[in-house]
Amino acid sequence: MAYLALVQTDIERVLFDGSAIDKRLDELAAQITADYSGRELKVIAILTGSLMFMSDLLRRIPLPVKLDCLSAVSYQGKTQASGKVTFKQLAIPDVSGRDVLILDDILDTGHTLAAVRKRLETAKPRSLRSCVLLRKRKQRAWHIEANYIGFEIDDEFVVGYGLDFMERYRNLPYIGVLRKELTEQSNQ
Ligand code: IMP
Ligand code: MG
Numbered sequence: 001m002a003y004l005a006l007v008q009t010d011i012e013r014v015l016f017d018g019s020a021i022d023k024r025l026d027e028l029a030a031q032i033t034a035d036y037s038g039r040e041l042k043v044i045a046i047l048t049g050s051l052m053f054m055s056d057l058l059r060r061i062p063l064p065v066k067l068d069c070l071s072a073v074s075y076q077g078k079t080q081a082s083g084k085v086t087f088k089q090l091a092i093p094d095v096s097g098r099d100v101l102i103l104d105d106i107l108d109t110g111h112t113l114a115a116v117r118k119r120l121e122t123a124k125p126r127s128l129r130s131c132v133l134l135r136k137r138k139q140r141a142w143h144i145e146a147n148y149i150g151f152e153i154d155d156e157f158v159v160g161y162g163l164d165f166m167e168r169y170r171n172l173p174y175i176g177v178l179r180k181e182l183t184e185q186s187n188q
Contacts (some may be wrong), residue, residue, distance in 0.1 A: 004172070007169065007172065010169075010178060010179055010182055011159070011160075011172075011176040011177065011178065011179065012176070012177040012178065012179045012180070013176060013177050014174050014175070014176045015151075015153060015158060015174075015175050015176055015177060016151060016161075016174060016175045017173075017174045018173045018174055021056075021150075021161060021174070021175070022056075024150050024151060025053075025056055025057055025060055025150070026060060028057060028131070028148055028150060029057055029060030029061050030060075031148065032057075032061055032101070032131065032148060033060075033061050033062060033063055036063055036099060036101075037063070039063070039099050040063070040064040040065070040066065040098070040099065041061070041063055041064070041065045041066070041099055041100075041101055042065075042066050042068070042093075042095055042098040042099060042100045042101070042125070043058065043065055043066070043067045043068070043100075043101050043102075043103060044068050044069070044070055044093055044095070044100060044101070044102050044103070044116070044120065045067065045068070045069045045070070045102075045103045045104075046069075046070055046071075046072050046102065046103065046104040046105070046112065046116060047069050047070065047071045047072075048071070048162070048164070048170070049104065049105030049106065049162045049163050049164065049170075050103045050104050050105045050133070050162060051162050051170075052161050052162040052170075053103065053105060053133045053150075053161065053162055054067075054103050057103070057131075066098075068093040068094075070087060070089060070093065070116060070119075071087065071088035071089065072085050072086070072087055072112050072115065072116055073085070073086050073087075073088070074086075074109075074111050074112045074115075083109070083111055084111075085111050085112055085115035085116075087115075087119065092119055092120065092122065092123050093120070093123075094123070095120050095123045095124075095125040095128075096123050096124050096125065097124070097125070097126050098125050098126055099125070099126055099127045100120060100125040100126075100127065100128045100129070101129050101130070101131055102116055102117070102120070102128070102129070102130040102131070103130075103131050103132075104116075104130065104131075104132050104133075104146075105132065105133050105134065105162050105163050106132060106133065106134040106135070106136065106158070106163060107132045107134070107135040107136065107144075107145075107146050107149075108136050108138075109140060109141060109142065110140045110141070110142035110143075110144040111141075111142060113130055113132070113142075113144050113146065114142045114144045116130075117130070117144070129147040129148070130146045130147055130148070131146060131147060131148035131149075131150075132146040132148070132149055132150065133150040133151070133161075133162075134149075134150060134151050134152075134153050134158065134163075134175070135149045135150075135151070135152050135153070136152075136153055136154070136155045136156075137152055137153070137154055137155060138155040151175075156177045157177065157178050157180075157183050158175055158176065158177055158178065159172065159175070159176060159178050160172030160173070160174050160175045160176050161173065161174065161175050163175065165178055165182065165183065
């Protein structure tokens with residue numbers, strides 16, 4: 001069976017298909033372009049989950065952009081946040097005096113965004129904002145918010161369009177809820 005058809009059995013339901021994502025990216029990009037008009041943006045994308053989002057969003061923003069990526073790991077392969085965020089790179093990207101926009105796939109517990117913000121703030125950017133494709137509606141231990149949000153979702157585990165479960169499903173062209181049995185097995 002073809003890959004997409006095979007994987008479909010792991011997906012409980014599709015939340016946002018390709019055209020819904022495209023439409024929302026048009027709106028987000030227009031908003032960001034207007035807000036940063038006349039400036040140069042320094043984008044820091046959090047790998048690996050934000051890859052598709054970053055590439056599709058940035059091509060819609062007709063401003064001068066410099067791009068850097070940071071690898072932040074908070075999940076260690078499970079569906080429960082560990083609370084500890086580790087960075088693969090020792091060096092902090094050059095953000096001093098710049099208008100910085102952090103891009104991440106999803107705001108869940110907020111640990112990742114809080115850790116990235118703290119790390120970048122030490123290098124004294126001119127401004128520091130964040131943009132997430134998805135934001136889960138839930139209580140967060142960290143009172144952290146994103147400045148730009150693609151979609152609000154319920155507190156469920158989602159995959160596709162960059163988001164993974166144990167490194168799989170990132171290449172699905174839509175965002176869907178993973179069947180609970182699959183995530184529950186790995187949390188035992
Ligand atoms: P936070 O630090 O808990 O906010 O989580 C941020 C990271 O956890 C994201 O960048 C994702 O890699 C991962 N994550 C959180 N929720 C999900 C989900 O529903 N599906 C896939 N990855 C998720
Ligand atoms: Mg991630």
